[in-house]
C-alpha cells in the first residue's frame with residue numbers, strides 16, 4: 630500500500646532514475662511519488678515507512694549519498710521544483726538561517742541578515758559579531774545601543 634494518492638507533478642521527475650540506497654542502485658519508476666499539502670514531492674512508500682523526499686533522491690542521484698545531518702534546500706522556495714540547479718546541500722544551521730531571511734554572497738558566506746528587533750534586512754557589518762560562534766548577533770548595533778540607553782535611563 631502507498632502512503633498517499635499519486636497527484637500533482639514533480640518538476641524533476643521525467644522518468645526512471647537510478648538512486649543510491651545504502652550503496653545499491655535502485656530504480657524508481659515514473660509516477661511513484663506524490664505531492665504533499667505543503668508542496669513536497671515524496672516517494673510513495675509503504676505506510677509507516679520513513680518518507681523519502683524526491684529532492685533528496687534527485688540530489689543523491691547526481692551527487693551520491695547525502696552525509697548525515699545535511700539538508701537539501703530548494704533555492705527558489707518551490708518545494709516541488711527538484712531540478713538539480715534548484716537544489717543545494719547545506720547544514721541544518723545554515724538552512725535555518727536561509728529560511729530566516731539571511732542572504733548569502735556568491736562565496737556562500739552570509740552578507741545580510743534581518744535584525745530580530747527592528748526587522749530590517751541589514752549588512753552583516755551592522756551587527757556585532759558573536760566571537761565564540763563567529764556569527765552576527767541577533768540584534769543590529771543600533772538596536773543594541775538603544776537597549777543600552779534604555780537600561781541606562783532605567784537605572785537613572
Ligand SMILES: [Zn+2]
Pocket residue numbers: 701702703724728
Ligand atoms: Zn529550504
Ligand SMILES: [Zn+2]
Pocket residue numbers: 744745746747748749768769770771772
Ligand atoms: Zn535592529
